Amino acid sequence: MLRFVTAGESHGPSLVAILDGLPAGVPIDVQRLQQEMRRRQLGYGRGPRMQLETDTVELLSGVRRGITLGSPVALMIKNKDASIDRLPVVTQPRPGHADLTGAIKYDHRDIRNVLERASARETAARVAVGAVCQQLLASLDITLASHVTALGSVRATPAVAASATALRAKVDGTPLRCVDSAATKQMIRQIDAAVKTGDTLGGVFEVLAFGVPPGLGSYVQYDRRLDAILGRAILSIHAVKAVEIGDGVLGASLPGSSVQDEIFYKKGAGFRRSSNRAGGFEGGMTTGQPIVVRGFLKPLSTLRKPLRSVEINTKRPVVATVERTDVTTVPAAGVIGEAMIAFELARAVLEKFGSDSLRELQRNHQSYLRQVAQF
Numbered sequence: 001m002l003r004f005v006t007a008g009e010s011h012g013p014s015l016v017a018i019l020d021g022l023p024a025g026v027p028i029d030v031q032r033l034q035q036e037m038r039r040r041q042l043g044y045g046r047g048p049r050m051q052l053e054t055d056t057v058e059l060l061s062g063v064r065r066g067i068t069l070g071s072p073v074a075l076m077i078k079n080k081d082a083s084i085d086r087l088p089v090v091t092q093p094r095p096g097h098a099d100l101t102g103a104i105k106y107d108h109r110d111i112r113n114v115l116e117r118a119s120a121r122e123t124a125a126r127v128a129v130g131a132v133c134q135q136l137l138a139s140l141d142i143t144l145a146s147h148v149t150a151l152g153s154v155r156a157t158p159a160v161a162a163s164a165t166a167l168r169a170k171v172d173g174t175p176l177r178c179v180d181s182a183a184t185k186q187m188i189r190q191i192d193a194a195v196k197t198g199d200t201l202g203g204v205f206e207v208l209a210f211g212v213p214p215g216l217g218s219y220v221q222y223d224r225r226l227d228a229i230l231g232r233a234i235l236s237i238h239a240v241k242a243v244e245i246g247d248g249v250l251g252a253s254l255p256g257s258s259v260q261d262e263i264f265y266k267k268g269a270g271f272r273r274s275s276n277r278a279g280g281f282e283g284g285m286t287t288g289q290p291i292v293v294r295g296f297l298k299p300l301s302t303l304r305k306p307l308r309s310v311e312i313n314t315k316r317p318v319v320a321t322v323e324r325t326d327v328t329t330v331p332a333a334g335v336i337g338e339a340m341i342a343f344e345l346a347r348a349v350l351e352k353f354g355s356d357s358l359r360e361l362q363r364n365h366q367s368y369l370r371q372v373a374q375f
């Protein structure tokens, strides 16, 4: 079973991830890992640390001469700002962060012991893991992309993308990783206004996965429903407060006739749908259509116009400590969403097609695709 854990504090020496359960024989292109790390750092509205960091992944184990060995892959990202032992004690919990509950739960009198690990800096390690998983998925022609569909109160026109490569090419060079340039201008205006007032903004990102075969996941048990697993993966990202699959939210207010994807058949071409409102899932299984998952982020918790709080020792009212902060991170969250979906899809394909070697995986995948085509 594919699994990963991460370790590391925001201002510790480094972040580490161990990805266990990858098959042997997967080619790993280190340059492409670094590109994924850069994509997490894109986006207008990020704070100064993004310029400081320029994350670089080092492969410590599990890969030899660019090929996975089947043993655990350890990945390390060094922090440029590794000042954790010199940083001052924090006793003023910031609303909207793990600060107060984390301090109570772990009995810390210095909230820094909480915030250093609760910080979304940890997601850099997840992006490294996701980048490895994306290389595994690419060997089965499964590809992923993400983009921003809303920021603050601005909504972008929906993206029409035939492939992950086309969508990535459209958005990755833009200031907010958004296909709609008119909406981007309005989003930037909202970010600039939030900078002036010391406020923050949330928004929505969408992750798409192309080339996914039908039948990943299962309806037979609650915990094998892959849509539910992807939902959890997206909700595990810091500041994500809601998740949507396909037109899930819109569908709740429409009649069934406007929501289901009708089934057609053409000799030679097989089964097809003329719509993908279900976002690539029926009965907890992939349908073979592109997967469409959205994550909804709340506005970031730390405001430069700080919120009211209480000092944990004196119990006196204070204004919360301002750590370094971004105004919005929706473009980056999309890249993290891609990483999480890539990990879960990699896990699902290894479960279905075998996980010892890439050759075994590809052979079983191809034979299943033939079986599906003949159905």
Ligand SMILES: Cc1cc2nc3c(=O)[nH]c(=O)nc-3n(C[C@H](O)[C@H](O)[C@H](O)COP(=O)(O)O)c2cc1C
Pocket: 047, 096, 097, 098, 118, 119, 120, 121, 123, 237, 238, 239, 240, 300, 301, 302, 303, 324, 325, 326, 327, 329, 332, 333, 336
């Ligand atoms: C990529 C990324 C960067 C983030 N950066 C910040 C930040 O600079 N300031 C902030 O207040 N919150 C930031 N957050 C959100 C907080 O980490 C998050 O709100 C906090 O850990 C509490 O978790 P919760 O919102 O899921 O309850 C960021 C989130 C992500 C995904």
